[in-house]
Amino acid sequence: MNHRETDIDERLARLADATRNVAPRPDFTARVMLAVQAEREPIFVGLLARAARRFVPVAALAAAVAVVWAVRTDDSLDEVLATYDATELPW
Amino acid sequence: MEDAVEDLLRGDTTAFQRIVDATSARFVRVGARMLGSIADAEDVVQEAYVKAYRSLLAGQFDRRSKVETWLFRIVLNTAIDAKRKRGPAKVDSDTLVDLGWDGNASAEARLALKELSDWLGELPEDQRTALLLKAVEGMSSAEIAEVMECTEGAVEQRLVRARATLRERRNQR
Numbered sequence: 508m509n510h511r512e513t514d515i516d517e518r519l520a521r522l523a524d525a526t527r528n529v530a531p532r533p534d535f536t537a538r539v540m541l542a543v544q545a546e547r548e549p550i551f552v553g554l555l556a557r558a559a560r561r562f563v564p565v566a567a568l569a570a571a572v573a574v575v576w577a578v579r580t581d582d583s584l585d586e587v588l589a590t591y592d593a594t595e596l597p598w
Numbered sequence: 599m600e601d602a603v604e605d606l607l608r609g610d611t612t613a614f615q616r617i618v619d620a621t622s623a624r625f626v627r628v629g630a631r632m633l634g635s636i637a638d639a640e641d642v643v644q645e646a647y648v649k650a651y652r653s654l655l656a657g658q659f660d661r662r663s664k665v666e667t668w669l670f671r672i673v674l675n676t677a678i679d680a681k682r683k684r685g686p687a688k689v690d691s692d693t694l695v696d697l698g699w700d701g702n703a704s705a706e707a708r709l710a711l712k713e714l715s716d717w718l719g720e721l722p723e724d725q726r727t728a729l730l731l732k733a734v735e736g737m738s739s740a741e742i743a744e745v746m747e748c749t750e751g752a753v754e755q756r757l758v759r760a761r762a763t764l765r766e767r768r769n770q771r
Binding site: 516520521528529530536538540542546 | 611614615618619622623626627630631636639640643644647648651652704706707710711713714717729733734735736761764765768
């Protein structure tokens with residue numbers, strides 16, 4: 508190692524020593540956690556939306572089945588009601 | 599630290615804070631040494647944590663390296679990007695001394711950060727990072743290779759080139 512290289516190492520060592528105690532502000536962790544929390548909500552909403560997208564076809568099918576079932580039930584109810592307690596009027 | 603990641607993935611919201619508490623002092627110090635300013639380092643490290651958090655929740659941490667090494671890599675890359683976008687620091691030494699807060703650092707430390715950043719700022723990015731991690735952070739070549747995702751041989755080569763560049767520039771003055 509020549510003289511100049513020693514100079515480089517000495518300068519690096521001096522600067523390393525002078526900056527050894529550099530530290531973040533005391534509230535740094537709190538600020539990071541706030542930033543992370545702000546991030547958490549969109550991530551959660553995104554995950555929910557992605558998960559929900561898988562259920563859209565199933566939900567649409569279930570809704571269609573429910574409509575058909577409701578219409579059929581309504582028709583048969585009408586028939587039942589139509590015959591229930593019906594009084595035939597004499598001519 | 600690895601436990602904290604598992605806890606986080608199981609829904610423990612305090613787990614990430616444990617990771618930040620355990621790593622932030624070192625990361626901010628490295629960032630400040632790269633960027634020449636504690637405030638800039640805090641911004642970069644905060645951004646890196648947010649990126650890491652997003653990646654963890656998205657399942658992008660592949661566990662091929664330790665959590666701290668993986669985080670360190672994100673911090674370094676974010677710092678390199680920030681330095682590239684910003685270009686050379688334009689803050690003069692008077693402004694540095696007059697900052698409203700000192701981040702627990704003395705004026706001497708802040709001037710040293712500026713000197714370090716300006717001096718090593720003359721080097722190409724990969725050489726600067728390798729030299730900083732080796733000669734200032736005191737990391738081994740194997741650790742640097744893991745963080746920089748290269749071979750130990752490549753690290754050694756960068757160190758030799760970095761010293762040669764600094765020597766050459768010094769001789770020119």
